[in-house]
Amino acid sequence: xxxxxxxxxxxxxxxxxxxxxxxxxxxxxxxxxxxxxxxxxxxxxxxxxxxxxxxxxxxxxxxxxxxxxxxxxxxxxxxxxxxxxxxxxxxxxxxxxxxxxxxxxxxxxxxxxxxxxxxxxxxxxxxxxxxxxxxxxxxxxxxxxxxxxxxxxxxxxxxxxxxxxxxxxxxxxxxxxxxxxxxxxxxxxxxxxxxxxxxxxxxxxxxxxxxxxxxxxxxxxxxxxxxxxxxxxxxxxxxxxxxxxxxxxxxxxxxxxxxxxxxxxxxxxxxxxxxxxxxxxxxxxxxxxxxxxxxxxxxxxxxxxxxxxxxxxxxxxxxxxxxxxxxxxxxxxxxxxxxxxxxxxxxxxxxxx
Numbered sequence: 001x002x003x004x005x006x007x008x009x010x011x012x013x014x015x016x017x018x019x020x021x022x023x024x025x026x027x028x029x030x031x032x033x034x035x036x037x038x039x040x041x042x043x044x045x046x047x048x049x050x051x052x053x054x055x056x057x058x059x060x061x062x063x064x065x066x067x068x069x070x071x072x073x074x075x076x077x078x079x080x081x082x083x084x085x086x087x088x089x090x091x092x093x094x095x096x097x098x099x100x101x102x103x104x105x106x107x108x109x110x111x112x113x114x115x116x117x118x119x120x121x122x123x124x125x126x127x128x129x130x131x132x133x134x135x136x137x138x139x140x141x142x143x144x145x146x147x148x149x150x151x152x153x154x155x156x157x158x159x160x161x162x163x164x165x166x167x168x169x170x171x172x173x174x175x176x177x178x179x180x181x182x183x184x185x186x187x188x189x190x191x192x193x194x195x196x197x198x199x200x201x202x203x204x205x206x207x208x209x210x211x212x213x214x215x216x217x218x219x220x221x222x223x224x225x226x227x228x229x230x231x232x233x234x235x236x237x238x239x240x241x242x243x244x245x246x247x248x249x250x251x252x253x254x255x256x257x258x259x260x261x262x263x264x265x266x267x268x269x270x271x272x273x274x275x276x277x278x279x280x281x282x283x284x285x286x287x288x289x290x291x292x293x294x295x296x297x298x299x300x301x302x303x304x305x306x307x308x309x310x311x312x313x314x315x316x317x318x319x320x321x322x323x324x325x326x327x328x329x330x331x332x333x334x335x336x337x338x339x340x341x342x343x344x345x346x347x348x349x350x351x352x353x
Contacts, residue, residue: 006113007223010232012037012041012045013045013048013062013180014163015053016031016035016045016046016055017074017098019034020055020072020073020074023106024073025071025073025114026071026072027061027069027070027071027072028046028069028070028078028203029040031072034187041085046072048180048224049076050147052292053079054074054079054098055073055075056070056073057061057070057071057072057073058071058072058073058229058244059071060084060109060123061172061223063246066303067238071302074098074099075098076098076099076101077097077126077139079093079097079139079344079347080096080097080131080135080138080140081095081097081098081139081140081142081143081344082094082127082130082139082141082143082339082340082343083142083143083144083336083337083339083340083342083343084126084142084143084144084145084175084334084336084339084340085118085144085145085333085335085336085339085340086110086113086144086145086147087108087110087113087255088113088252089110089113090108090110091107091110091113091123091126092104092107092332092333092336093107093108093126093127093139093336094130094333094336094337094340095130095131095139095340096340096341096344097347098140098338098344100185100340100341100344102332102337103226104130105130105336107332108122108123108125108126110122110246112143113154114151114153114321115154116151116152116153116154116156116157119157119158119160120157120158123158123161124161125151126241126288126332127165127167128267132350132353133197135140136167139167139314140344140347141167141169141171141344142162142167142170142239142287142339142340142343143169143170143171143172143338143339143340143342143343143346144158144170144171144172144339145177145178145262145265145335145336145339146171146172146203147156148174148202148204149174149201150171150201157172164307165275168343168346168347169273169343170342170343172213172217172338172339172342173204173206173217174198174200174201174202175196175197175198175200175205175206175337176196176206176213176217176336176338177194177298177336177337177338178183178196178206178298178299178328178330178335178338178339179194179198179296179298179332179341180211180337180341180342181328181333181334181335181336181338181339181341182196182296182326182330182338182351183208183211184211184337184338184341185337187326187328187330188208188211188296188326189293189294189324191207191208191210191211192210192293192294193207193290193292193294194207194208194292194293194294194295195207195208195283195286195292195295195296196296196298196328197279197282197283197286197297198252198299198335199246199251199299199300199301199302200250200251200299200335201251202221202222202223202243202307203222203242203243203247203279204220204221204222205222205283205286206298207290212345212351213342220283221237222243223234223243223312224238224243225241225282226238226240226241226242227240227241227242227282229246232244239312241277242279244278245278247275247301248275251299251300251337252274252300253257253341254275255304256303257272257303258272258301258302259305261304261305261308262304269305270299272308273303273308273311273312274299274311275301276308276312277312277316279312280297280298280309280312280315281314281316282297283297283313283316284316287322287323288322288323292323293324294324294325295323295326296325296327296328297309297326297328298327298328298330299328301327302327302328303329303334306327309327310325310327313325313327326347
């Protein structure tokens with residue numbers, strides 16, 4: 001049996017565990033009422049989760065005249081989920097507990113993110129730091145926030161390494177992981193339809209419904225959406241593609257400019273605003289068309305100069321947008337946090353491999 005899969009909850013156990021996590025603290029009676037199952041079903045499920053170390057009893061509820069009910073909480077020390085991102089010059093790893101709280105992180109330099117041997121070796125080094133020795137046995141899995149341009153050879157190398165280490169792996173797009181990182185960090189409401197427009201290896205929109213992605217691979221690139229058919233020519237052969245307006249020389253350069261803008265450089269601030277406005281206009285149209293309750297703007301340029309992107313949002317959405325606009329501030333890396341959450345959700349939710 002896979003070590004990472006040992007003790008994985010059943011469908012009912014997963015439902016009970018997720019309900020307790022969302023409530024922070026609750027009773028068996030409340031769980032049974034919410035899930036619409038018998039008290040005996042919940043009692044048996046809770047026994048298994050207590051034995052597995054996923055739940056713990058944390059005291060007693062207030063008396064209502066009879067025997068006081070025992071309170072349940074998720075045991076945040078029982079398991080860890082890992083998240084990994086690959087940027088142009090670094091590999092980032094985080095570990096979150098069963099409540100989604102950040103527990104540890106590691107950032108290691110990468111010379112060539114397209115070199116499968118180097119990426120696999122750096123990941124192995126990072127895992128040794130963040131989950132040394134026998135601690136891998138308590139890892140529910142590792143999530144990878146996958147860049148849109150990730151070479152197949154690198155993806156294969158990552159898969160082979162996780163198989164060799166007997167760690168369950170799951171993949172999601174950068175946008176989907178950024179969305180999950182934002183949601184679990186409390187930047188969004190606990191329910192409703194939200195969209196995260198992420199600037200990373202590509203420009204992509206990912207949708208969450210009540211905190212869960214429609215699909216982990218949702219958020220296909222919008223780079224070549226045509227803004228102006230008479231605009232500058234793109235290497236793809238079209239004219240006026242979105243990425244030429246949003247990040248004409250790339251996300252890395254835009255992030256550097258955004259950092260310069262925060263240091264008081266007016267020319268840099270103007271350049272970032274010029275890049276932010278077309279992005280947010282597209283976001284406003286998408287929000288209106290889909291009926292988003294929340295729109296999250298995410299990515300390294302946004303985190304570098306959040307005030308500029310918020311100002312652009314005010315200009316494009318107006319005073320009463322109907323959509324709550326958020327500029328993501330998740331640290332240390334929204335995609336890494338979200339990738340770990342994806343691995344945790346895969347463990348908690350019923351019917352997932």
